[in-house]
Structures are given as C-alpha cells and as structure tokens.
Amino acid sequence: MKFNYVFVILIFSSLFISCQPQIIEITTDIKDPNTRSFAFQNQIENIFETVQLGRPEPINYDFGDRKLVLELRTAGSTQYVFMTPDTKIKISKTPQQGEFVITSNHQKEQDLLASFDKELSIAETKYSHYEIMNSNLKDFEVKLVEKYANLNAVVGMAKKEGRVDKKILYWLEERIKAAEINSKINYPAYFKFLRKQNPELPENYYDFVKNFNFDDPQLFYFYDIKSVGAAIIAHKFNYAEMESLGAYYSAQFNAVKEYTSNPIIKDLYEYKFLNEKINMAGGIDGIEDEINEYLTTSKNQDNIQELNQIIASWSHLKKGLEAPNFSAFTRDGKEVKLSDLRGKNVYIDVWATWCGPCISEIPALKAMETKYHDENVEFVSVSIDVASDKQKWMDFVEKRELKGIQIMAENDWRSEITRNYNIQGIPRFLLIDEEGKIVSADAPRPSSTRQLESLLATVLN
Secondary structure (H helix, E strand, C coil): CCCEEEEEEEEEECCEEECEEEEEEEEECCCCCCCEEEEEECCCEEEEEECCCCCCEEEECCCCCCEEEEEEEECCCCEEEEECCEEEEEECCCCCCCCCCECCCCCCHHHHHHHHHHHHHHHHCCCCHHHHHHCCHHHHHHHHHHHHHHHHHHHHHHHHHCCCCHHHHHHHHHHHHHHHHHHHHHHHHHHHHHCCCCCCCCCCCCHHHCCCCCHHHHHCCHHHHHHHHHHHHHCCCCCCCCHHHHHHHHHHHHHHHHHHCCCCHHHHHHHHHHHHHHHHHCCCCCCCCHHHHHHHHCHHHHHHHHHHHHHHCCCHHCCCCCCCCCCEEECCCCCCEEEHHCEECCCCCCCCCCCCCHCHHHHHHHHHHHCCCCCCCCEEEEEEHHHHHHHHHHHHHHHHCCCEEEEEECCCCHHHHHHHHHCCCCCEEEEECCCCCEEEECCCCCCCCHHEEEEEHHHCC
C-alpha cells in the first residue's frame, strides 16, 4: 500500500517588512502498511502534531523565522528533523526500513543529525556503564574520552568543512557535553554496585555539572539533554535516604529553581517532577502547596490542562475515601478480596520478584510484621509478577519464609490493584483502615520505620 501526498505548512513571517508567508513543504512516500501515522513534536515550543496517513490536509504552523529541531515520532522510533522557514522535506518508508528516510533541502544538517545519533548509539552500546565504570576514577576518565572520540570527530569534521548551519554544530557539541556529564553522574553509583565499595572521589568531583547549560531552551529540543538535566537536579538526592518516594520527588521539584531561572526550563522540570510525584508516589494528598505553586506560576497551558486531568484521575484515592476493592489469589488458588479484610487495618505491599527495591524492603517488612503481630494490622503482599512466573513467586515466598497474606494478582500491570490504585511503579505501599477507608495511597515503606510506625499509630490509637 502506498500513500503519496503533500503537506504544506505555512509559516507566517514575524517580520513586518514582509507579508508573504514562508512555506515548509512536506511530502510523504510511505510504502509501509504498518505505519499509519507519525507525529511532529517539540515540547519546548509546544508543538504536538499527529499526521494520520491517507487523510491529507493542510497543517498551519507559525514558527516565525526560527531554526528548529522537531522530533519525528512513530510507535517504534524517534528521529530529529532540522527545519527553517524555507525547509522542503520528503519522508519515505518501506516495510524493510526501521526508520524514516528524510530527504531535505538542508540535507547536510539532516545527515549530520542522523550520523550523530548513530555514533551516539554505538558509543553507548560499546562503552556501556557496566563496561567503563568498573574502574578507578583515572581509568574511567580515559575510557570516557575514548567513548566520545568518534562523536567529537563527526562534529569536528563538519565544523572544518564549514558547510553546516552553526546552530546544529553548537547543539551537537552541547549534546556531547551532556553525554559526558551523564556518565560522570552515574559513575559513583555504578562503581559501588560493581565493586561493592565507594570510589575515591575528590571533594570537587561534581563541579562538572557547572558545564551544563540550563539557560538555553533550544538545547532542550533533544531528549538526551532533557534527561541529563533531570539527572543533574536529582544527583544530590538519594532515594534510599529519603523518608518516602514522595519526599524524593519533592526534593527535586524544590531544587529546580536552584539550577535555572529560565521560565521555560523551570516549567519543564517542575512539571516533570510534579507529574512523577503524583503518578509514582501515590497521588495528590499532602502536596496541595506544590500543585498550587505550579498552577499559579506556569505559563504552559498544555501542561496545566494535562496536570488538571492527572489530578482528576487521582481524586478517588484521597485520604478518607472508600478504598477501591480488588482481589488476588493465594498459592493454592484461593481468592482474597480487600473487602474480606474489613475490620482489620490493612498494610499492603505491591511488589514483584524481579524488583530489586521491593526485595530490599523484605527484612524491614518482616520486622514490622513481628512487632505488630498482636495488633489489629493485617500485612498483605500482592505480587504483580507475570503469570508465567507464578512458580518463581511461589518458590520465592517459600524460600524467604514470607509471612502475612501472600497473594498474586491476575494480569500483572493490568491487574485490578494496579488499575484501581494508579500503580505505575513498585514497590508501592498502601494503608487501609478497619472501615475500608484510605489512610494513605502512598504509605511509608517498611524501612522508613519511624514514619510507618507514626502512621500506624493513627489507626491503632
């Protein structure tokens, strides 16, 4: 099946000296029947345009006279497209091609973007974190230079030839800096994991984060730049040392203003961390101040609208509301429903045998079960392992001598409990009181002993 048509994107000049529209012309030659649509996206510029193939219609944008990079996205891939107001591009694809072939009247810039991403992928594969971080600091730094040598060569050659837009060269140089920073941020944690000890680091080790530019919004056209910026903001905070996952995201949210005063970048990260806190750490209870701060200061109407939708999706999980029911099954196939436990305060651990952070909580969970054995608290562990791992789960429960009510949910991430409680990350802990009301949709983990005991005291007293 073949789709051939022309999209004409009108770019109205922001200059008063001309009333003639500037035109970006996009033609497609899609011969892959599995590709039914693609999207152009640029989060910084608030551009989100989905193109359904077979339904040609004009698309009107107002980019002014700027030079942009847009993400060309399908379900399986993301590619960058360089655009100026005079761009003409052709997008082609066959069933044998994993990515789009992009032909442009700015072909040198387009080819350079593609070459850079190819070399970046090769570097990250050949010099993975596991490969280069099992070394002392001096050797790690040598390997880091080797890792990005080809990327520097690609950009250096393009700069020497002098026929590529300088904006592209600047963006790619900054992406290399960001990649190096990302490796350096990850080095201490990976070294500790691989060597079972902390690396020897100078006091000023983290000074390299000062080389990251938080003030140029155009750099954040690129996903890797956005990712590294988030890692820099988060690098001071250790999840294991925080009292809860919510506290971890709050610390990052509050730290954003320390790194940038640029309103676009500030909004980008405040929204990211607030979104993650709500969706990963159990909802909107107790974070009204952060939500209001964002909603009253943000100028990004798309983010505001999306945040309000997210808030609405969590409204049924606020403290004091009826806890959504769910069921799961014991090792011998007996169904257990939350409603069956009415009259008990129920502390629920949602976990899986493949989840490292979940397993690390087991000793503290056992200690809590022992301490509250004679109290009106039922400890329930709900596995969301896939059905094919049921025997693995059963063996794990037996080998670790796990107590309390041990049950396994049907349909893993699509189970009743994950859907009813908006669970997108584990471990997740819930506390339901004896009347079946929500005490916390994001209860403290067992290892946060003081916080959990304080919360349990509110229902036991």
